[in-house]
Amino acid sequence: MKKLLEFSGIDPERLVLKWVSSAEGPRFAKVVTEFVEKIRQVGPSPLRPKKFSGEELTEKAS
Amino acid sequence: MIEQVKKHVKSLISTGKIAGFLGLRNDEGVVTPFLFQQPEDVDAALSLGDLDVPGAARYPMAKLAMRLLQNSQDDSIYGVLVRGCDERALNELKRWNQLGTTDRLIKVGVACPEELAKDHQCRKPFPDEFVAGEKVSPQPNDVVTEILAKDLDSRLAYWLGEFNRCIKCYGCRDICPVCFCNVCTLGDDTLVRTGDLPPENPMFHLTRAVHMAGRCIDCNLCTEACPADIPLRTLYKRVAEIIADEFGYVTGEPGEGKSPLNILGPEPGHTSAND
Numbered sequence: 001m002k003k004l005l006e007f008s009g010i011d012p013e014r015l016v017l018k019w020v021s022s023a024e025g026p027r028f029a030k031v032v033t034e035f036v037e038k039i040r041q042v043g044p045s046p047l048r049p050k051k052f053s054g055e056e057l058t059e060k061a062s
Numbered sequence: 063m064i065e066q067v068k069k070h071v072k073s074l075i076s077t078g079k080i081a082g083f084l085g086l087r088n089d090e091g092v093v094t095p096f097l098f099q100q101p102e103d104v105d106a107a108l109s110l111g112d113l114d115v116p117g118a119a120r121y122p123m124a125k126l127a128m129r130l131l132q133n134s135q136d137d138s139i140y141g142v143l144v145r146g147c148d149e150r151a152l153n154e155l156k157r158w159n160q161l162g163t164t165d166r167l168i169k170v171g172v173a174c175p176e177e178l179a180k181d182h183q184c185r186k187p188f189p190d191e192f193v194a195g196e197k198v199s200p201q202p203n204d205v206v207t208e209i210l211a212k213d214l215d216s217r218l219a220y221w222l223g224e225f226n227r228c229i230k231c232y233g234c235r236d237i238c239p240v241c242f243c244n245v246c247t248l249g250d251d252t253l254v255r256t257g258d259l260p261p262e263n264p265m266f267h268l269t270r271a272v273h274m275a276g277r278c279i280d281c282n283l284c285t286e287a288c289p290a291d292i293p294l295r296t297l298y299k300r301v302a303e304i305i306a307d308e309f310g311y312v313t314g315e316p317g318e319g320k321s322p323l324n325i326l327g328p329e330p331g332h333t334s335a336n337d
Contacts, residue, residue, distance in 0.1 A: 001272070004271060004272065004300070004301060007209065007217065007297070007300045009214045009216070009219070010214070010218060010264075011214060046218055
């Protein structure tokens with residue numbers, strides 16, 4: 001899966017697969033917290049729809 | 063070349079070895095799949111799909127053969143026209159348990175001419191056994207390497223641009239010889255948002271790519287069928303490489319071993335998938 005993302009141009013760091021048992025609450029919290037930290041470092045996804053800004057329109061017009 | 067095939071098929075039909083032959087029929091220049099049951103029809107209209115160029119009309123013969131077996135009321139044996147790609151698809155379908163337990167297909171193979179093999183950069187342009195044609199060497203295909211040479215951002219820009227042309231005709235899925243699921247993820251609104259054009263980009267195509275893992279036999283029918291010229295095959299080729307690297311599984315080979323993505327692990331509390 002990561003390799004496919006990489007081939008498609010999406011940072012494979014954005015995907016994490018981990019087995020966590022339902023009995024491992026603290027581990028789950030740890031895994032998620034770490035991943036959230038990582039994603040914050042990597043920044044917004046390039047696939048995220050761009051917010052509309054007037055600048056683009058003026059750029060196109062000029 | 064076609065005369066040798068006709069002769070072979072007629073003998074199979076007249077000796078009663080097969081109940082019918084799934085081949086292609088040329089009806090005044092229009093080539094469609096057809097189940098030949100009479101030797102006269104074979105003489106009159108059997109085609110290899112060669113029109114202006116060899117193999118101009120190709121169909122997923124393996125998938126059609128699979129449907130034929132599934133819909134037949136008895137245990138009849140059928141003949142089927144196979145090129146190298148069709149044979150790989152049949153091998154793969156067998157591994158995915160789609161052709162039943164008994165062998166009910168007699169393959170009538172043709173080796174593809176060099177022109178056709180080159181057109182599709184075919185990895186094996188001939189079946190293991192064939193009654194007509196000459197064996198030509200496999201053709202190289204470097205598209206995957208070309209894309210891997212780009213950096214992440216250019217790859218993403220490239221694929222988003224390609225996928226953006228998708229008109230969601232499902233042609234890639236429908237023509238695919240190894241797409242056999244009764245219920246398709248791509249039609250499920252909870253998995254891939256429906257109703258958008260182009261379909262959710264790149265989720266729609268990446269989802270299909272994941273489902274091609276351990277299945278795609280690199281026949282190039284999807285790319286050929288795509289009205290928007292999306293190089294789908296390149297994507298699935300990379301997926302096949304990944305499966306070969308990770309699991310050592312090569313699609314389309316004869317044999318019994320299951321595709322790695324067709325093996326169910328044990329559920330929690332069980333020691334095997336079957337207990």
